[in-house]
Amino acid sequence: MLKHYPIKAAVVREPRAPLVLEDGHIEAPRPDEVLVRVVATGVCHTDMVVRDQLFKTPLPMVLGHEGAGVVEAVGEAVTEVVPGDHVVMTYMWCGHCHTCESGHPAHCENMGALNFGGGRLDGSHATTDAQGQPVHDHFFGQSSFSTLALANEKNIVKVDKDAPLELLGPLGCGIQTGSGAVLQALGVKPGSSFAAFGTGAVGLAAIMAAKIAGATKIIAVDVTPSRLDLAKELGATHVVNSRETDPVAAIRDFTGGGADYTLECSGRAPVLRQAIDALAVLGQCGIVGATPEGTETPININDVMIPGRRIVGIVQGDVVSKIFIPMLIEFHRQGRFPFDKLVRFYPFDQINQAIADSEAGVTIKPILRMPA
Known part of the structure; x- marks a missing residue:
């Protein structure tokens, strides 16, 4: 029987409704997947666009797509990271369409299904709520408004352990x-x-x-x-x-x-x-x-x-994230890319306040800190 891990996740169940923190479970990683303990995750305008169903996605869903954290477990085919590694999660891409193979994975021909479809490309998903009912996930291949997120080896970027991990999530989408x-x-x-x-x-x-x-x-x-x-x-x-x-x-x-x-x-x-x-x-x-x-x-x-x-x-940005995100981290280390000046941190249970502050222009880039 497939192992499941307990999670606390922010779920959107109705269009334009506040996100609700719920208990649930997430599956263990499949062969090419990586389970990440989320340390912090940015809040992006696209989360709000989907919450309001201006982009149509299936509901209920766990949103969040600027996650950073520590690898908790890996599938048997994963070779790039091991448990304990620090990673940033970014957009998901298929790797086998013409656009991906030509070096433009951000314009993947399966971008819609992989990032907004509410599950893996085969239609499966990994999250259930406290009643055991399925909840759509794999938003941008991660659904990081959760204490644990299930990503793919393709859309994780390993980062140095001396980099400020709780700051790095927004590099995976908005800043990138x-x-x-x-x-x-x-x-x-x-x-x-x-x-x-x-x-x-x-x-x-x-x-x-x-x-x-x-x-x-x-x-x-x-x-x-x-x-x-x-x-x-x-x-x-x-x-x-x-x-x-x-x-x-x-x-x-x-x-x-x-x-x-x-x-x-x-x-x-x-x-x-x-x-x-x-x-x-x-x-x-x-x-x-x-x-x-x-x-x-x-x-x-x-x-x-x-x-x-x-x-x-x-x-x-039409970037290959595994190359580009480490470059941005180095620019930041050198003082040439001070994106930390855009950031305000919020505890996870203040997610709706963080979203409201972003919509009101009070905060440019909210980042949610997950409970220890």
Whole structure:
């Protein structure tokens, strides 16, 4: 009989309902799986999007997808980690589709099923509640709003034991997304201009990465003065409060015609149009903001075609996490990527407060500490 481990997990059972801490059980790892004792896990906007069913997923479900912790047990086929290793969990990918094999696992052809399907690719899941009823899991291949999470060898990243483990979870999604968009997907060049539309965790990570990349004009666009002040502290050379100033006109003024790169981080369709319109000739606009399913926005086709502007969809920064996350940790160790300035910690039982503070803009990146 397959072994089961007791857990405490935050479960969403109804759309837009508060998450409820429940007792339950999780299966022992299958051959290619890794059971992780979660030390801390970030709270991401995508958790809220799914809680509210703006992305449709099966319920009830254990959310959470920025987990970091210690390996508790491994399946018999696992070779990269052993019990006691420290790991960050990231998005799940299949490894055998054309996109994965071409070096772009973040755009895996099975991304939807593996990360939002509520179970493994074969439809199975590993979590039951206190009554023995199944609960959907494997959210982003981890469901880390739980004291134990079951990940796959593919979506865990081993980290040094002297790294600050409770801080590292957001590197697996939000921080990776913003910085990877700049350093990998867009390939921001030294001496170029870059504008981030939205200065939450993703946008501020992008700003820090643009500084690392050597961009000389780094522009932050938002409506919250405190976030714009933090953007300047983290590397922005110019800021725009878009409630007070037309960001397109301001960016054209700052750059002498338009930005070489823009990144839409807000998930708002009208803001995407601004990010496109603010581009220079041959400029690139990356899209990372999560929008409700079916969201569309109008664009002026000739204003994209004639100046050769490019619009790029980006998931998880288009990075290979096992390479990229250790690089971010090293940047942080060197003082060049101070993402800890975005973070506020909460105990696990304050998960709904952490979510509310994030939605209200009180906290940029909440991290939940699990009970010892």
